[in-house]
Amino acid sequence: MMSYLERPWLKFYPKNIPHEVEVPEVSMTSLIDKAIRAHGGEVALIYLGTKITYSDLGRYIENLASALSKQGIRKSSVVAIYLPNCPQFVMAYYAIQKLGAIPTAVSFLYTNREIKLQLSNSGAEFIIMLDLMYEKMKPLLNELRINKVMLVSMMHFLSPVKRAIGSLLGKVQKPSIPAGEPVLYLDKMLEMPSTGYPEAEISPKDDAASIVYTAGTTGLPKGITITHYNVVASMTITDAASGDLYKSRDTQYLLAYLPFFHVYGQIVLMTGGLSMGKTLIVIPNPKFEEMLKLIDKYRIAVFFGVPASFSIMIKYIKSGKFKLNSLRMCSCGSDKLPKNVSEEFKKLTGVDITEGYGLTEACGGVAGPAIGQEVRYDTLGTPLPSTLIAIASPEKDEFVPIGEQGEILVHGPQVMKEVWKDPQRTAKYFATIGGKKWLRTGDLGYMDPDGYLHFVERLKEVIKYKGFQVFPKELEKIISEHPAVGEVAVIGIDTPRDYQIIKAFIVLKEGFKGTKKEEITEWCSRSLAPYKIPKEIEFMESLPKNRMGKVMRESLRERENGLRKGNNSPPPGSA
Structure with missing residues (x-):
């Protein structure tokens, strides 16, 4: 074979x-520089109707790199970006890399505990963040002694007309930032012409281009070091x-x-x-x-x-x-x-x-x-x-x-x-x-x-039931084929008896809200061995998902553990 x-x-x-x-041994930013030179007058970004050309993108990146250099950002500095998708994210990301520094983007889904872990573990010394989040984040930044903060307004690249309409309709949130607060404003830095900055020597195979945090197989966020060569x-x-x-x-x-x-x-x-x-x-x-x-x-x-x-x-x-x-x-x-x-x-x-x-x-x-x-x-x-x-x-x-x-x-x-x-x-x-x-x-x-x-x-998702291995994806595939099922997630729930109970969480389609749990069980029995059939079924209005739309099974497990805490009675189906 x-x-x-x-x-x-x-x-x-x-x-x-x-x-x-x-694979050429060049820096990641050299790819962007090449595109800027080749497509100067063409549109790089469209943001809520505003168009930004490749030439303008390049100018903004250079201006911001110069401004960050003046703030002490240098090769190997770690700079956190805490922004939703917007032009300023793009500009900040490549400006940081221009200096040989390392961006680490923070998920908007993270709790304060997870944000603290990422900022602390990465060693971020500077953060570029949404102005609307500043007051909420300030205690954490003070605790971590991150005193270099650059704020971003989502309004900056909106046309004057859209800004005015947004204000009239009350759709524009205004940040509450006390006067004299020691912060910088990225949008001002974008408009300040570059006065140059030290050009970093990049070793593509060794130097990090980005630290991307992921839960991976352990559940604890960890920083994945992606080099310029990797990208x-x-x-x-x-x-x-x-x-x-x-x-x-x-x-x-x-x-x-x-x-x-x-x-x-x-x-x-x-x-x-x-x-x-x-x-x-x-x-x-x-x-x-x-x-x-x-x-x-x-x-x-x-x-x-x-x-x-x-x-x-x-x-x-x-x-x-x-x-x-x-x-x-x-x-x-x-x-x-x-x-x-x-x-x-x-x-x-x-x-x-x-x-x-x-x-x-x-x-x-x-x-x-x-x-x-x-x-x-x-x-x-x-x-x-x-x-x-x-x-x-x-x-x-x-x-x-x-x-x-x-x-x-x-x-x-x-x-x-x-x-x-x-x-x-x-x-x-x-x-x-x-x-x-x-x-x-x-x-x-x-x-x-x-x-x-x-x-x-995922190896960590495999359910262990009385000596058998059960794969949630297999069960989800079978259950999702039932005409009443819109979405489904299957997890294993720990028990005191050293095995797990299989539970299915189901979102029913419109028009099928009267479906009974017994109908799902009977459907499963046609295609699954008896030990694979969920012992518990719960109908839900929606499944918990992350920003990528991926079902968060861990949230379901935490929910179940919380509900069962202190309940010493045998779990359903354990006889």
């Missing part, structure tokens, strides 16, 4: 897709796998609604789009009906999303108000796409949703169907150029045979350097097999004989 190192997937690559790419490799590989797709003017506009604090929005959309000279329509607060209007208005051909994006879009598409005849490709990441969502979207739009596989620790995508490659439903495509994927034992540093389940491993130039300031966690992330260093993903899956990757479950 062929081994992973023999790359069985290559025989399915289209002829125009290279097996390997040459350039990711861009080069994506471009190679895309064939001629992005060379067409039909793909000029991209909806930048996925949050920039997440690797999908930050690397794939923001940096990927700008490095190719595309126009990003920057959306701070996604509203899907408005986004569908933008798809028609700008004749958008390529749309990046997560499963929740497509589920919500379907509801609005059914109204018949949108043409969407410009769409050529829809790409889904971050979580497994339910089959019924994929089929319904194809029926309504005529467009297939292609699924890929990526992770923060590998700077975005590592597998997916290349342009022109056969798309096989229920797979995540094949490894991208210059990328190896293998399946190994979760407990040992050894491969399992092709076709068998195990932990997904990745080897390639886009794989992270390290966990920030944590050698022990870094060591746990990697395995050396076959003379190569592999990233352990914490995901369970398998590769079929043709080299297509199949995702099974």
